[in-house]
Amino acid sequence: GENVEQHPSTLSVQEGDSAVIKCTYSDSASNYFPWYKQELGKRPQLIIDIRSNVGEKKDQRIAVTLNKTAKHFSLHITETQPEDSAVYFCAASSNQAGTALIFGKGTTLSVSS
Amino acid sequence: DSGVTQTPKHLITATGQRVTLRCSPRSGDLSVYWYQQSLDQGLQFLIQYYNGEERAKGNILERFSAQQFPDLHSELNLSSLELGDSALYFCASSVVGRGDSTDTQYFGPGTRLTVL
Numbered sequence: 001g002e003n004v005e006q007h008p009s010t011l012s013v014q015e016g017d018s019a020v021i022k023c024t025y026s027d028s029a030s031n032y033f034p035w036y037k038q039e040l041g042k043r044p045q046l047i048i049d050i051r052s053n054v055g056e057k058k059d060q061r062i063a064v065t066l067n068k069t070a071k072h073f074s075l076h077i078t079e080t081q082p083e084d085s086a087v088y089f090c091a092a093s094s095n096q097a098g099t100a101l102i103f104g105k106g107t108t109l110s111v112s113s
Numbered sequence: 114d115s116g117v118t119q120t121p122k123h124l125i126t127a128t129g130q131r132v133t134l135r136c137s138p139r140s141g142d143l144s145v146y147w148y149q150q151s152l153d154q155g156l157q158f159l160i161q162y163y164n165g166e167e168r169a170k171g172n173i174l175e176r177f178s179a180q181q182f183p184d185l186h187s188e189l190n191l192s193s194l195e196l197g198d199s200a201l202y203f204c205a206s207s208v209v210g211r212g213d214s215t216d217t218q219y220f221g222p223g224t225r226l227t228v229l
Binding site: 034036042043044045046049089091099100101102103104105106 | 115144146148155156157158161168169171203205207216217218219220221222223
């Protein structure tokens with residue numbers, strides 16, 4: 001089955017810096033890659049997603065890139081703000097048997113002002 | 114607010130007991146997913162239902178079962194509870210959840226289960 005690896009597990013940046021989180025997946029049939037942000041004790045919230053027919057997607061300060069050949073995808077946050085501090089999860093879905101999301105272990109992002 | 118509701122918010126029970134967690138999907142969503150989030154295992158997929166039928170199974174223990182009712186709400190039943198079952202249980206829903214395209218999953222607020 002699918003396996004998703006996420007790095008780094010923790011990331012500390014200064015306000016205004018960029019943050020990059022990387023994920024790799026194992027199942028070449030995976031075709032959907034969402035990113036979720038989770039604040040302490042809250043639900044995971046979708047912040048951006050990308051499908052396998054697209055190489056890059058941007059939404060204001062957030063961008064995601066996908067390299068299908070290498071089976072990795074990355075989240076880029078520019079001009080980080082303290083409110084960006086949270087746990088970020090990448091996920092992959094292959095649509096082979098159901099459409100469940102297989103999540104990475106998460107990255108705790110801390111943005112200090 | 115995602116539109117997905119879960120009850121109860123918190124549940125405290127003892128080892129060996131049985132509990133039922135409830136989820137109501139967003140209006141119009143046909144698929145319901147259950148995920149378990151524990152500190153050491155992260156977010157793990159348990160099971161998916163689509164329009165009343167089981168669609169996919171993940172790392173769901175035999176002590177756990179789920180169903181989706183005709184009104185599309187879902188229940189996750191956990192029995193013979195162990196200390197290690199303490200976790201946050203999330204339900205998510207999506208419009209379809211089958212076919213060629215995976216659609217967005219929206220998560221509910223979760224049920225925090227504590228087994229003492």
